[in-house]
Amino acid sequence: xxxxxxxxxxxxxxxxxxxxxxxxxxxxxxxxxxxCLYDIYEPGVHGVFDEMEQCAFPGANLSYTVxxxxxxxxxxxxxxxxxxxxxxxxxxxxxxxxNCKIAADFGENIKKYCPDVKHVVVIFNPxxxxxxxxxxxxxxxxxxxxSLAALDSTRLQQALAHEFGVQQDKVTGAHTYGGHGEQMAVxxxxxxxxxxxxxxxxxxxxxxxxxxxxxxxxxxxxIKLRGRSSFQSPAYNAVKMIEAAMGGEKFTLPAGCYVxxxxxxxxxxxMAMPTTIDATGVxxxxxxxxxxxxxxxxxxxxxxxxxxxxxxxxxxxxxxxDWKKDNANL
Numbered sequence: 001x002x003x004x005x006x007x008x009x010x011x012x013x014x015x016x017x018x019x020x021x022x023x024x025x026x027x028x029x030x031x032x033x034x035x036c037l038y039d040i041y042e043p044g045v046h047g048v049f050d051e052m053e054q055c056a057f058p059g060a061n062l063s064y065t066v067x068x069x070x071x072x073x074x075x076x077x078x079x080x081x082x083x084x085x086x087x088x089x090x091x092x093x094x095x096x097x098x099n100c101k102i103a104a105d106f107g108e109n110i111k112k113y114c115p116d117v118k119h120v121v122v123i124f125n126p127x128x129x130x131x132x133x134x135x136x137x138x139x140x141x142x143x144x145x146x147s148l149a150a151l152d153s154t155r156l157q158q159a160l161a162h163e164f165g166v167q168q169d170k171v172t173g174a175h176t177y178g179g180h181g182e183q184m185a186v187x188x189x190x191x192x193x194x195x196x197x198x199x200x201x202x203x204x205x206x207x208x209x210x211x212x213x214x215x216x217x218x219x220x221x222x223i224k225l226r227g228r229s230s231f232q233s234p235a236y237n238a239v240k241m242i243e244a245a246m247g248g249e250k251f252t253l254p255a256g257c258y259v260x261x262x263x264x265x266x267x268x269x270x271m272a273m274p275t276t277i278d279a280t281g282v283x284x285x286x287x288x289x290x291x292x293x294x295x296x297x298x299x300x301x302x303x304x305x306x307x308x309x310x311x312x313x314x315x316x317x318x319x320x321x322d323w324k325k326d327n328a329n330l
Contacts, residue, residue: 001058003030004246007118010036010075012106013082014064015044017228018123021235022079023048027057031243037064038071039082072113077246079238080106080134083124095125096307100316103130107137115139119245119281123148123238127180128256129307132270135258136317141329143281147256149272150237151230152176152184154253155218159211160193164201170194175254176215177272177287178300184272185297186212187289244277251277257284260330268320268330269304 009026013019014037023037037052039045049064065071072078083099103122110117120140122131131147138145157174161167173190188208191198203211214221222230237253244251254272261267264286273284287297311317323330 001030001033003033003059004243004248005032005076006034007032007076007246008034008036008074009077009079009242010038010071012038012071012078012080013124014048015039015041015046016081017231018081018235018238020048020051021231022081022239023052023062024055025236025239026242027052027055027060029239029243031239031246031248032077033057033059033061035060035062036071036075037062038066038068039064040066042066068109069113072109075114076116076118077120077242078110078114078117079121079123079242081123081234081238082106083130096129096310097314097316099124099126099130100133100311100314103133104137104316107134107139110134110138110140118144119242119277120145121148121238121241121245122146122256123234125180126307128270128272128304129311131256132258132308133311133317135270136323136326136330139327139329141281142258142260143283145258146241146275146277146282147180147270148234148238148241149176149180149256150241150251150253151233152180152186152215152218152254152272154233154237156186156211156215159214160191160198163203163207163211164193166194175274177254177274178297179271179304180256181303182216183300183303184216185293185300186215187287187293189290189293190288241277245279245281247279251275255282257282258330259284265298266301268323269301269308271301271304 009032011022045064127147135145153175157171160171172192176184176186178185241251255275256270259266275284
């Protein structure tokens with residue numbers, strides 16, 4: 001089997017449903033044979049390791065551990081789903097305190113054991129703030145760490161494909177920006193359905209609001225249907241992000257990235273933007289939309305700032321003015 005690279009990929013939280021799916025997806029797509037499965041729960045990660053070996057992927061060189069030093073040392077790529085899962089009735093923001101403490105430890109492990117890691121993807125919720133926490137503690141450059149945001153856009157794409165009875169990839173430009181939470185900004189102005197602008201498709205304002213609501217509540221809907229939070233779709237999108245960072249197919253769906261841009265007025269947050277991930281890292285461009293869409297994005301940014309201030313007040317990260325003491329790249 002031909003692999004994209006032989007460099008070490010670490011899957012954090014590999015004993016869970018998202019983590020185990022990421023391991024299988026990375027091997028199926030032929031990213032790298034050298035994958036370390038890391039989790040704090042030994043029976044779970046041991047079981048996933050056994051199952052993956054029993055898949056008999058040609059050339060796979062798997063390992064598993066509950067020791068962060070063993071897991072992170074020598075890592076060139078990392079995907080972390082190592083936080084508490086969202087349960088029915090919870091918002092992504094409800095996970096803030098506990099998961100940001102986990103993210104701080106995660107960032108410190110990167111700084112201590114693999115400071116030369118090439119790219120890190122953080123996907124445990126609230127992903128914008130856990131990723132920001134990890135970035136501050138890791139010492140990495142902003143273009144080296146991203147968070148999962150594409151899932152909101154693919155949910156919007158799915159809803160519009162069903163609405164108009166077209167294949168899902170015929171819906172383009174269906175993107176959400178800002179936060180990966182209840183305050184996400186859902187953009188319609190760039191959407192095309194089989195090449196035709198959404199504005200010409202006869203979609204009523206009322207129906208659009210229903211589609212937006214369904215998009216925002218997409219994760220909650222999965223919990224209601226399956227009795228647990230999403231795992232296959234976040235796993236796939238996260239692996240595609242790291243594939244792009246390895247030099248594979250570019251990832252062009254929105255990704256959460258660090259933004260500190262005086263011109264745009266967005267400062268010191270992780271947020272979903274129009275992005276491209278490639279072997280040089282993540283690069284963002286300025287979002288374009290109607291005045292209403294841009295106002296929605298501004299509101300989402302302000303919500304992210306409030307969550308940032310909350311983790312500062314909890315002493316999980318220092319005040320913004322002191323970030324450079326932990327990470328000289330910020």
